[in-house]
Amino acid sequence: MGRLSVQRPSQWSARWLCQVATTTCGGGAQLAGGATRRGNGVTRDQAPVRRGLAPLDERLSEPERRCAERLRDLRERIGLTSEELAERLNGEGIRVDSTRLSKFLNGREVPRREIAVQLHRLVAEREGEPVDADELARTRAAMYAAACERSPLQAREFELATAREDLCRHRARAVQELADLRKELDGERQRRQEAESALEDLDIRSREEVRVLTGERDLALERIEQLEHQIRQAGAVLRLREKDVETLDQLVCVTDAELVLWENGSPGGLAGIRTTIVHLRDADEDETAERLIEQIARGHSVRDVMRLVGEFDAMRRVYDSADVERTLARLRNPVDLFHWLSGEGHESPARSGLLTAMAAFAPAEHLVRLHKACVEHGCSELDQALRKAMVTEGRVIPETMDDVWAEDLRKGLAVLNSWDGSFMAAPAAQQTVSEAGSAPVDR
Incomplete structure (x- = not known):
């Protein structure tokens, strides 16, 4: 009997052979999609049809x-x-x-x-x-x-995210430590109060009882002093942790924005952001565009974000410019917005647009904080413009916000709402409105 010679057909790829090798089992050959051939019959289960993955490139690190x-x-x-x-x-x-x-x-x-x-x-x-x-x-x-x-850019994303997780763990630990110290402080104050109450009844106390109670009171007072010192330090550490997280959040946002630009093949900087947003809008990728706008609103300076608004206005992309303003008003720290509004944006035509966006979309606590900053820095004109915008947009400060600055802003809004709706009043009346709400109520 002659020797049988078998040659591998040249068109058989390594990928095809790999699939055959991994789908052969027991009494039959496992076909794609879960079909098993046994004799002349074929049965199929409900598994999805999977195409095998190609072997990994040997050049990969x-x-x-x-x-x-x-x-x-x-x-x-x-x-x-x-x-x-x-x-x-x-x-x-x-x-x-x-x-x-x-x-x-x-x-x-x-x-x-x-x-x-x-x-x-x-x-x-x-x-x-x-x-x-x-x-x-x-x-x-x-x-x-x-x-x-x-990808060094993606590596930075991992590093920042990991650092943020570590910071959040440290912050949570600091919060717990502060809570434990305050709980212990309350206990020591209660102990001191009990000892002092017992000492007041000297007529029925023996000299030894007085000595013991005095010692307990003094120990409580000493521990209270130590705890108050530790609480002040723990509070300072917690504030620094919060600042660290806030700073890192801005870095994360900037990095994420750069990743979106990189994934879309756009250059960096404001020009790249503008081009990418336009491209995403035109391609109906609105979710990605909104995500990018949120990242720049959180991570870039207010000055740069407002420059982007101006560039969209120049392009007559009214929706995009308004969207950036709304997002900035909704997400940004009101103190950052105050510095731009009272400084670089003081004479800017964009200031009224940002104030309108804040009046309509900013959280109520942000509006109160902006009002507080205006009063503290003597910016009565900006404060009045804010209140006018809030009246126009129908915004109110909820009664549940009962701090002095919220009450002060409610008082100023009430004065404007009681007016006839026209801001073209006599100078004396304007002065009265300007002064109303310009200082907090008596505390």
């Missing part, structure tokens, strides 16, 4: 390879195709299509940090278990290592 393998493992555990997984992620607010997802799974791109949490949530949902914090940390570590190799 070791961190990139580990990241891709980690993501592939998660997709396999979730049990969805790339198309289904991309659709599911989009439903959870993470914008990614199947093509982009395939690049992540093949190691050609590194995904944003936010995707890791959602992937592990889907795994936990499929396996009926809570999210494993250690596994999530390993996934993030693999993604960060790959980002360091491929």
Whole structure:
């Protein structure tokens, strides 16, 4: 019997062979989509049709390879195709299509940090278990290592997010420590009060009882002094923690904005932001445009954001300019807005637009804080303009806000509302309105 010679057809790809090798099992060959051939019959289960992933490129660095393998493992555990997984992620607010997802799974791109949490949530949902914090940390570590190799901008995103998480943990610890100190202080004050009350009844107290009670009172007083000192320090530390988190939040916002620009192929700076927003609007990518506007409103200086408003006005993109103003009024620290309104924006035509946006969209507590800043810095004209805008927009300060500055602003608004609605009054009347609400009520 002649020797049988078998040659591998040249058109068989390594990918096809890999699929055959991984789908062959037991008594039959496992076909795509879960079909199993046994003899002459074929049965199919309900598993989705999956196309096998291509082998990883040998040119990938070791961190990139580990990241891709980690993501592939998660997709396999979730049990969805790339198309289904991309659709599911989009439903959870993470914008990614199947093509982009395939690049992540093949190691050609590194995904944003936010995707890791959602992937592990889907795994936990499929396996009926809570999210494993250690596994999530390993996934993030693999993604960060790959980002360091491929994308320094994404690596910065990971570093800032990790630093923010650490700061938030420290802040939470500082809050708890401050609460514990205050609780102990209340206990020591109660102890001192009880000792002093007992000492007042000297007629029925023996000399020894007086000595003991006096010692307890003195110890309580000493401990109270120590606790008050510790509470002052703990409060200062907490304020610094809050400032650290606020500063880091601004850095995170700026980085996120740069990532959006990079993903859309736009240059950095205001020109890149303007171009990207226009492109996203015209492509009906409104959610991404809104996200970018929020990031610049939080992370960039008020001066730069208002310059962007001016550029949109010059382009006659009225909706975009108004949207930026609304977002700035809604999200930005009112003290930052006050410094621009009272300084660089004092003679700017954009000031009335920003004041109108604040009157209509800023939280009530922000309006009260802006009013307070106006009074403290003697900016009565700006304060009056704010109150006029609030009356025009029909804004009120809720009665639930009962601090002195909220009451003062309510008083000023009441004076304007009692007027005939025309701001073209006599100078004396204008002076009366200007003075009303210009100083806090008697405290």
